[in-house]
Amino acid sequence: MKLAPSILSADFMNLEHDVKMVEQAGADYLHVDIMDGQFVPNITFGPGMVAALRPITKLTLDCHLMIVEPERYVADFAKAGADILTVHVESTPHIYRVIQQIKAANIQAGVVLNPGTPLEAIKNVLPMVDQVLVMTVNPGFGGQSFLPDMLTKVKRLDQLRQTNENYHFNIEVDGGVNEQTATACAQAGANVFVAGSYTFAGEPARQLATLRHLVTK
Numbered sequence: 106m107k108l109a110p111s112i113l114s115a116d117f118m119n120l121e122h123d124v125k126m127v128e129q130a131g132a133d134y135l136h137v138d139i140m141d142g143q144f145v146p147n148i149t150f151g152p153g154m155v156a157a158l159r160p161i162t163k164l165t166l167d168c169h170l171m172i173v174e175p176e177r178y179v180a181d182f183a184k185a186g187a188d189i190l191t192v193h194v195e196s197t198p199h200i201y202r203v204i205q206q207i208k209a210a211n212i213q214a215g216v217v218l219n220p221g222t223p224l225e226a227i228k229n230v231l232p233m234v235d236q237v238l239v240m241t242v243n244p245g246f247g248g249q250s251f252l253p254d255m256l257t258k259v260k261r262l263d264q265l266r267q268t269n270e271n272y273h274f275n276i277e278v279d280g281g282v283n284e285q286t287a288t289a290c291a292q293a294g295a296n297v298f299v300a301g302s303y304t305f306a307g308e309p310a311r312q313l314a315t316l317r318h319l320v321t322k
């Protein structure tokens with residue numbers, strides 16, 4: 106079980122402090138939400154942020170690309186020090202090629218599904234990926250409500266993983282993960298939990314400890 110606090114809900118003026126705080130609190134990944142104002146309505150940051158984070162933390166940098174034409178930026182994020190690059194299947198007609206590009210850059214490759222996208226859309230790339238991210242909100246903003254219907258997708262994905270020995274991906278959930286929703290995600294088969302607003306809504310050490318307890322029971 107891996108916990109991935111999202112820096113989207115951190116204090117941008119004190120980001121180094123917040124990153125070190127979640128690292129000390131036992132986070133596994135740092136989830137970095139890259140938004141371009143095109144694929145999603147919001148704009149955040151780019152490879153420069155990843156490069157700035159790299160020297161200040163040992164946490165796995167789990168970069169969630171919510172951008173159009175992700176193939177144009179793989180090299181930049183690799184150079185910046187990303188450990189995982191996760192790309193929306195809806196963001197490119199060439200998901201297979203982008204995943205090949207990410208793997209050729211020697212970083213872990215992930216694929217993401219929006220709430221409205223069925224699992225079938227990623228079937229052909231499942232043997233290639235290290236991570237499948239199931240969006241449990243519409244991407245773009247932190248602090249939205251969890252969509253319980255997405256649990257069916259997580260369960261089906263977990264079944265596929267168990268019945269295909271050539272699948273080796275982690276299942277990540279992102280959006281609205283908190284004390285009320287985390288257990289159901291874990292029971293459905295998720296093993297990587299992104300939490301933005303929940304992590305920073307209180308003392309991160311306590312929040313993450315509570316979350317870990319809920320997902321490992």
Ligand code: DX5
Pocket residue numbers: 111113114136138169242243244245246247248249279280281282299300301302303
């Ligand atoms: C939404 C982002 C999420 C966001 C989650 O587009 O992908 O990673 O930070 O925020 P919470 O945990 O507040 O729903």
Ligand code: ZN
Pocket residue numbers: 111136137138169279299
């Ligand atoms: Zn995200």
